[in-house]
Amino acid sequence: MTDQSLHGRIRAAILSLDLAPEQRLSERGLEPDFGASRTPIRAALMRLESEGLVQRDGKNWIVAPLNLEEIRVLYEFREILEAAAVRFAVSRASRDDLEELRELANSAEADETPEHSLDAGTSFHLELARISGNPFLEDTMRSVLTRLYRTRWLDVQSAESRGRVHNEHSAIANALLAADPAAAELATLEHLRGTETRLEQSITADRLRLRANGISLRSTATAQ
């Protein structure tokens, strides 16, 4: 997860919330923080913009806001992608691929830090997309998971939630190993809906705490 490139370092700062959502970024202001000059910083910001982690606010740069409506839309879109991925995976993935997937599901159990759980979950879903055999499905899944990454911090705070995610991932992997597409798709949709529900509950519960840390959640679109 640690990328040495400038783009990777700024990206990590955003995903870890070191750079707060909606925080204004100036190209010259980032020079001392990241030890680079404007040109590569500007290039990194443009790339981050295409990933949805940075936006323009007028002609200024800001870290992309967290947006409840966007989360809802992303989860809806993700259901389409994940359902397609499991269908393809059943018919195409090799036994080795599926066993690696189960391995990834289980690896989340050993180390129980929230951070590890978050990255393990990302790896699981990305591997699922990869073994679907369609690179564009994989790329789009990566994009969606990236946009959801910051909010998913909330879901991995409680050990109970991490355990539930682990069980659901195992259920998906097992259904795939059993070559049961209907069961795999059902387990996947249940996982997504459960995760989204828990996430929204966390947001409601933690809203005040988030605001105390300078993080606000918009409930409507911020665009114009």
Place this chain on the structure above:
Amino acid sequence: MTDQSLHGRIRAAILSLDLAPEQRLSERGLEPDFGASRTPIRAALMRLESEGLVQRDGKNWIVAPLNLEEIRVLYEFREILEAAAVRFAVSRASRDDLEELRELANSAEADETPEHSLDAGTSFHLELARISGNPFLEDTMRSVLTRLYRTRWLDVQSAESRGRVHNEHSAIANALLAADPAAAELATLEHLRGTETRLEQSITADRLRLRANGISLRSTATAQ
């Protein structure tokens, strides 16, 4: 379709095949062609890279190759997106939206130039994605259609093919207006599979002519 920005002008040159697939682009070499200096040209190339229209070849830039395997994968991915879009559209789109969609399907009949047919088809599918109500579905559809745009030139060369596309678009719009999701999804999948089949036949038939124009079609991946 005509974008005054530098990015839009280079993009148009690529999509119209004025800049041939696999052609090498040098940042300084593009300065006189587009009347801009390296910095904005470089920014445009980076953005085009994120859209899949330009790639790196080592540290050089090239116009993205046409790739048969990639077309196949894109059509497979597109089936997922379009099927989801029609399902959402049936349950969400307003009557006005659906009638505008039918309008778009019919507008392809009046002006029969290949170029117009191509852009009208793009508009139809983008509008369908828009009225699905999920902006990420729409954005991803736009990305897929962009990547397919250059190869779709082949499909709109014959008047017969243009007429068939028009009929299929009308069938989709009518099924949506009839609020029949199963018929709409079926019509969509038939349209995609028909289009892809015709496209592959065109490619096989026109391969030599394409090569004579300096355009080659790769059948395997070109990456790394």
Place this chain on the structure above:
DNA sequence: CTCTGCACTGTGGTATACCAATATGGTATC
């Protein structure tokens, strides 16, 4: 005290200079 206007500071956008790496082509040597 208030309001207007101006100077200043900071912003992104652009042009350009410099660098290291690499590809190229010619020349000298064997």
Place this chain on the structure above:
DNA sequence: GATACCATATTGGTATACCACAGTGCAGAG
């Protein structure tokens, strides 16, 4: 004649200078 080597040109990567514009705050006039 073939090959090895070196000078040179061209490339992308980076740093920086300059520009126009917008936001801000202070000062002066009323």
